[in-house]
Amino acid sequence: MNFFRHRPLGLLAPALLIAVAGCSSADDSATVAVPSPDARTARVCRDLHRSLPGRLDGRDRTDPSPRSAYTAGWGSPAIILRCGVVRPPKMVDPAVAEGGDRDAVAGGVNGVDWLMERQDDGTWRFTTANRVAYVQVTLPEGLSGTDAGGPVLTALAPSVKKAIPKGIASMR
Template sequence: MNFSRHRPLGLLAPALLIVVAGCSSADDSADVAVPTPDAKTARVCRDLHGVLPEKLDGRSRTDPGPRSAYTAGWGSPAIILRCGVVRPPKMIDPKVAEGGDPDALPGGVNGVDWLMEKQGDGTWRLTTAKREAYVQVSLPEGMSAQDATPVLTGLADSIKKAIPRGIASMR
C-alpha cells in the first residue's frame, strides 16, 4: 500500500478538527460584524468607545471579537453595541413614525432618541436617531423591549458626550 498517497488526507483531518473546535464557543462570546464608518463617523465612534461604561445593567464589559473601537459588549449572553452602522430602513418609514408598526417603535431615553425594532427571532435591535452616527444596540435572546430601559439609560450619558446631535451619514 502506498501511504504517501493517503497521508495528506490523514494530516488534513486533525487540522480541520482544530479549526472547527476553534470556531465553537464555550463562553457564549461571539464574533460581531464590525461596521466600516466614514472618517467623520469613525472619529465620533472612537470617542464613544472611550467613554462607554464598564458596567451596563449590572453586566460587566466583555467586548466581542474581533476587537474594534466600533463594537462593545456587556455580559453573557452579551448586549452588543455597534457604532457607525447604516441607517435602518424603518427609520424613515412613515408607518413607524405614526406608531402603525408594532415591530418598530420610536422613543427616547434620557435625551437620546431611539428606534426599537423587534427582529424575526424575537430579539430587539435599538438604533440611535438624530445623532451624527448611528449606534446600534442588540439585546440578547430573553430580553424584552421593557428590559431595554436600563440599558439605554446606562448608555445615554456616553452617547450624549461622544456623539453630537445631528444627522448621520445617509449610507
C-alpha cells in the first residue's frame, strides 16, 4: 500500500508543530555528504539543481562543499538539499502507514509528497516520496515549526515538480 498518495496536507502541520522542539541541524561549516545516484537519478537531480531558487526563506543560495549538482544550500547555518539519496527506512515501515510512528509523518505540500522524520538527535528531515528520485531537505537548528518548514517546502515544490517526475524511485 502506498500511504503517501492519500495523506492530506493537514498531516504536515502536526509534524511541523512537533518540530518546534528542534529541527535538523545542518553543519555550520556547510559540508555535506554528496549522494551517489544511479544514471537516471543523476539526470533528474542535475535538472533540479538548475531549477532551484537563488533565495529560500530569505536566505541566499550558498551551496555546501564539496560542490556538487546533487547538493544545494541556503544561508548560514544552511538549509541543505540533497538529491539522489537512498530511500529512508521509515518510508516503507508499516508503523508509519498506520500512524504508529510519532517520529515520522507523511504529508503533501503543493503537489509534492514528503516523509517528515524526527532523527535520533531530535532534528528533523524531509524526504520526497512518489518521485523518481528522493530529495532530502534538512533545516538548520532554530528554523522550525510551521513558520519555517511549510514555507521552505512550499518554495521548493515548483522546482521539485518541474525536475523530478512522479513515479517510483530506485529501490537502492
